[in-house]
Amino acid sequence: MAGAGQSQVLRAGALLAPAYVWLTVAIFLPLSAMLFFSFLSAAPFTNADWHLTADNYTAFFARSLYPYLLGRSLLLAAVVTCLCVLIGYPCAYVLAKQIKGRSREALFLLIILPFWSNSLVRIFSWAIVLRGNGILDHALKALLPFDVSVNLMFSYTAVVIGLVHSYLPYVILTSYLALEAIDDSLIEAARVMGAPMRTILARIILPLSLPGLASGAVLIFVPVAGSFMEPRILGGRSGTFYGTVIEDQFVAVFNWPLGAALSFILLAVVLVILGIAAPLQRRAQ
Amino acid sequence: MAEVRVRNLKLMYGTAKALDDVSLDFPDGQFFGLLGPSGSGKTTLLRCIAGFIFAQSGSVSIGGEAVDLVPVEKRQVGMMFQNYSLFPNMSVAENIGFGLRVRKVQSSEAKRRVGEALDLVQLSNLGGRRPHQLSGGQRQRVALVRAIVTRPRVLLLDEPLSALDKALRVDMQIELKRIQREVGITTIFVTHDQEEALTLSDRIGILKDGRLIQEGPPQEVYHAPIDRFTAAFLGDANFLDGTAEGQGLRLGDGSLIAWPKGAVPRAMHPVLAVRPEAVAISLSEPGASMSRVKGHLEQVIFAGPTATCLVRVNGKVFKVLAKNQELEGLPAAGAVWLSWHANRGMVLDREM
């Protein structure tokens, strides 16, 4: 009966409306506003006259600095993602397939615990380790017979180390979930048929866990491409990236329309990447 | 307690007919079994009566009152679910008292009624347990009294015994019937187990593809099925094909099988069916007063006290259920006679 169906829709609406109105006001309207803003010549709440223009987008291409920095950020994201995958996937494999029982749960918890703790503070902790005359310096001096002096602070390497540290748990988490879901009997069946471990990894384990691995990679690549706090703290002068330029437009230069355009270009790149990765993330049936 | 009437219920899921013009009366105080294969609409009908589903047209009334616009919680029905659906976060007593609590029944009164309910199913000392600490049979009984403690007008049972193993199931059937008699509540029971339906029900209804095929007391439906589907679904049946004549059915080999006494076939092409247990098997020719056919015994399947003989008659396999001593002297295979009392033949008036 129509009446009963209608009251269901009303009830569902009453429960859903607060959350979704909130999301609309605080996420979707702002994103739309930013799109609009990126086509303005000046922010409407300043005294300056404003009109619609595509100048902010042409500015991106007019100055080779912006495409260069976007490329640099994407390259940084690629490097960090690769390192996280190379370090994290074997770790997830050991956890999912070699370690059993309670110790596995405890280790897994230990690995993803930092992922939910304050990222700013964790980046800051690297500053203490990496700075000249810092802990790493002291430790290496104590261990090595010859005299060395390491000062990784304010370098590209420092930024990469900090970001890998921040995002490594993502790829371990997603790969672990995918690897754990692989039935052990599949691996046993392959071994009974005489497949060497190398073949099993390449033909069974990797393909079956690829969706999880891809999700983890996307979860790393996207935020790293837009990172600005990590390069600022650990990169110093070599820490100028696309994200820091956007930050500058909003907190230092106060050219919000340009900042909005730069943000939107980044968003477009992010969407393209999500689109490319989507088929990989779908479960291989 | 009340009578339930269902009139012209229709419900479509897309193009599939879940209920196709179903009209049915469930008499006051009786135990009514709804029977049918999966997808026949029996559970849909039960959920329409409960108020979980609303039909597109037609009406449901309980005790003479139309309830089509009444939501489940106001219908005063009790329902028992296939997996019992006991609330895991509540004790046994809290589960039973749930319906009283939400109706704001006074706590002393509620306590007394929960105690009585526990007594009814001999679980008085288990009121403080959690559902997961109970055995399957105990859970089943808790679910049953939880459904009736609020004194509903109708009790609805959705395959309540299907999760139990066979031995426990028979005990529970007896218990269920006892409690239903004691409480005297109108009960509607959905099952796909024909034996269970025959054992428990005062009346049964057979559904297929959303339509009500036949309805009546179990004996009547069993002995006088209306069509091939009911005959084969409820028990087992052998079907005889031939051409209808005044006295009986003329088979392909020219023999005539007399109609049962008093049965006047109304259909253009009536079918004659006979139950395997009504048929006798022998080497010698039976008397002419019996309905009889010649056949070739192909296989005997032993099943303890009885055996099923597969006999080829006019190219089709005929099943005979025989006691073991009837088979003495019979070869493992070869020519045999099959016979039955003419009145045991069943005329199927509706052709399907």
Place this chain on the structure above:
Amino acid sequence: MMRTSLLIGRSYVGLVLFFLYAPILVMALMSFNASEFYALPIRFTLGWYEKLSGNQEILRSAWRSLWTAMAVTAIATLLGTAAAIALFRYEFPGKTVLQAMLFPPIAIPWLIVGTAMLIFFFWVGIGRGTPAVILGHVALALPYVIVVVTARLKTFDRQLEEAARSLGASAWQVTRLVTLPWISSGVVAGALFAFAVSFDQFVVSYFLAEPGDATLPVMIYTAIRKGFTPEINAISTIIIAISMAVMLLASRHFKFGGQR
């Protein structure tokens, strides 16, 4: 051979854990080191914590972070749980769209979301400050609450709701007496996630907080850029201890794989 591979595996996991925890431990240790220049060996002191307890600016922002996170947790948990229950219980057109709408706040970099919020809030007159921060944090926390509560609801037997209704319970009674008790652990986990999202949030707060009215992470960022002091070590150590404790609590209620 199996044993050596197991040994290699375990040592490898150990190395990864070392990489993850070493800098945090170093930071914590240094917050107890008397030397301002991190000189070794460590001379133990609680001096930096004492100094911290006198730093009104940091304490005020810590307090602000804490109660902002609590407000965000309360709002996001309430709205998110209601939405999750509706998404679970009802079928209606456009449901998949609503589910897809949870994705952008999680997937889009916070830099983009934060700057977009800054633009929009300024434009409509909300401006920067604590209301803007709460508005933003709740939006970021909501998808997490909905996802976590939904995962818990997946283990819930729908028929229990039907059973309760057949026994005469109204929609609200069904929710209060049957559904909520079952998903309570999911709701608690969702609340802890929401707390973590807000309490640890830097990027979005950075754009939305008023300079004189900063949350703790924003305050720390500003301080770091001026130069490191062991006082920051001390407050950072406290923050990381709090957020790890919160997540340890959450893990008791929610296995991160989504089962349990």
